[in-house]
Amino acid sequence: MAALTPQRIKALDQNVVNKIAAGEIIVAPVNALKELIENSVDAGATSIEITIKDGGLKLLQITDNGSGINREDLPILCERFTTSKLKKFEDLEEMQTYGFRGEALASISMIAHLTVTTKTKDSNCAWRAVYADGKLAPPKPGQSPDPKPCAGRQGTQITVEDLFYNTPSRRRAFRSASEEYSKILDVVGRYAVHCNGVAFSCKKHGDTDVGVSTTSTASLVDRIRRIHGSAVANELIEFEVSNIPLAFTSKGMLSNANYHVKKTTLLLFINGRAVESTAIRKAIDATYSTFLPKGGHPFVYLSIEIEPKRVDVNVHPTKREVNFLHEDEIIEKIAAAIQEKLASVDTSRSYALTQTLLHGTQAAQQTPPVTRRGQDTATRQQRDLAGNAGPSSSSRPQAKKPYENNTVRVDHRDQKITSMLQPITRDSGAAGAGAGVTEYEYDDGRKWEEVKYSTIKSLRQQVRGSAHGGLAELFLNHIYVGLVDAHKRLAAVQHGVKLYLIDYAAVCYEMFYQIGLSDFRNFGHIRFNPPLPVRDLLKIAADEERALSDGTAQSKASNGKDSNISRADRRGGSSDDRDDDDVVMDEADMQTGSSEAFDWEGATETIEQVLMDKRVMLRDYFSLEINDDGELVSIPLLLKGYSPSLGKLPMFLLRLGPNVDWNNELECFETFLRELALFYVPEPLAPGDGEGDGAEEELETSPAAARRKEVAVAVESVVFPAFRKRLIPTNELLGSVTEIANLKGLYRIFERSC
Structure with missing residues (x-):
């Protein structure tokens, strides 16, 4: 087969280019009208009158009392990219007007017959011009295309006739003129509500009834009343x-x-x-x-x-x-x-309306409440709440009663009294690090630093790319039921007619990592007064590792993981929850089951030096501040109203040495934010084991009991509400959500047993 001869590339005719551009900008009559309304508002009009015929396809006319158009500008009015609002590309960054590209009238003139009648304040008469394909055209064959003087009032009237006359395929796509008219009324209504001091009217050609009508002196509420x-x-x-x-x-x-x-x-x-x-x-x-x-x-x-x-x-x-x-x-x-x-x-809220939701209450027996909306509206909403659709309960069949297994016994909108409790903020330093006062600083008025790093944007995109739709629906609309086990960090939530068990440690780990990405360089501060010596904190963590490393191998063999996150976050909890993932020792030393071969003192000095070398970056990016004396001044505050366990602070600093890749930007940001998220995960709290009245009383007044109460309130009032606002549930969290009850399933079981 003979080889095909390559086709030559040619530039499109300018008329074709213009028609293609017009089809992108003027998709429907409503798009043309929107552009014309914006031009009128830009011209300072206080009155805009609109007339429509056949949904705008046959006639679309807009008349305003704005500043008008100068006679000298009419010849280029409908040429592409002619505008009085944009002089250089940089002006786009300060754009405060509606129109700016100079494409609206040009596009309309390419696909419709366009007539412009305008008069400025200083002009003795109005001028009328006809346009076709972006240029002046004669009103009739043989006449001059120049604008003609005529009588008229100040402002501009633009008449668009036979829209899409030269693009029949586009014209045939509009099936209903009434549907296009409805779209036009919607757009006019939007601008009538928004544009204060501008009167709007819109009607069909030849009709006396006005579809939209507002006055220039009407208030915002009055304009909404007239439109909606x-x-x-x-x-x-x-x-x-x-x-x-x-x-x-x-x-x-x-x-x-x-x-x-x-x-x-x-x-x-x-x-x-x-x-x-x-x-x-x-x-x-x-x-x-x-x-x-x-x-x-x-x-x-x-x-x-x-x-x-x-x-x-x-x-x-x-x-x-x-x-x-x-x-x-x-x-x-x-x-x-x-x-x-x-x-x-x-x-x-008119709570009397909700009486129809109560079991056994008859809607017909209630007196409709009198509200500002009037009797008809109140009655209609009462019917909506009662689940009825007709005009009166006596003239229609009763609504079909829902199956019991499709109903929820508790209204999820009811507010529990515990949700009004605020989490306790403790003013205490890290355990064992010396007495200190923590100061929490979260300034909503601080200057927000724009993040331009491609690495952070890439990490954010990875999170969005792994989002799970079903989990997103669950966490967005869940109802918190209660804390099930503070040691295993399990809580129960309801979604629809199902009950779920949530491993909130794993979910917190993911949420705090995402907060770290979204608030990068914009964290609040938890400040220490006085500052805490970094070397002492690292020594505390190293001593803990040294004391517990001998039992690492045995704990790994005897303990399974009950969460899909590393157990390094469990510092401050019981030691039997440890895993090899927690240990900072070299792998070869861990295999011996002994810490004697590992130089802990040298390791802490190395980590301290790394943190000192990186302290400028840590301060600027993560709000983790270390002063020149090697003292920890502040750590980042990720979530307003919630503070991490400061007992985990020494291990957090120790892990920053070996677990953060300081040589690669993306890996550095990701690993540091992962460690920060791990530090913020609520610690597991061992259950009380007191026996007798005296032991229970001592337990209730102990620091452990206070911390359990603090965590319980924070989980309910801060953490789970944050899941709704800040969390993008990812596929990795599927293993952290377990369905434990299904009302429909329970009814099926009961039906089989009866």
């Missing part, structure tokens, strides 16, 4: 949060716990742009899941202002999405503030 109804407007609460280090401010309106619908309504604006964000939507849904019934979703209007140079507005052709720095941290701050706001007003 009184049911939501009467249940709104104001919301605002800001953070100086992250350079953002967020404010808006949230529906409270009295209001819920089947689908989340999120009006999201970032630096004034109507955008979408799956991450923000999921965070809001997760936050509201604690306050709303199952299947209920909120209404949220959220406006986020971020320092312009931290936002990339040019990542999507239609500007539907934006990228911004510290996205995870900002979302976390917003979600936490929303949760706090909802919790603070949760007492206003």
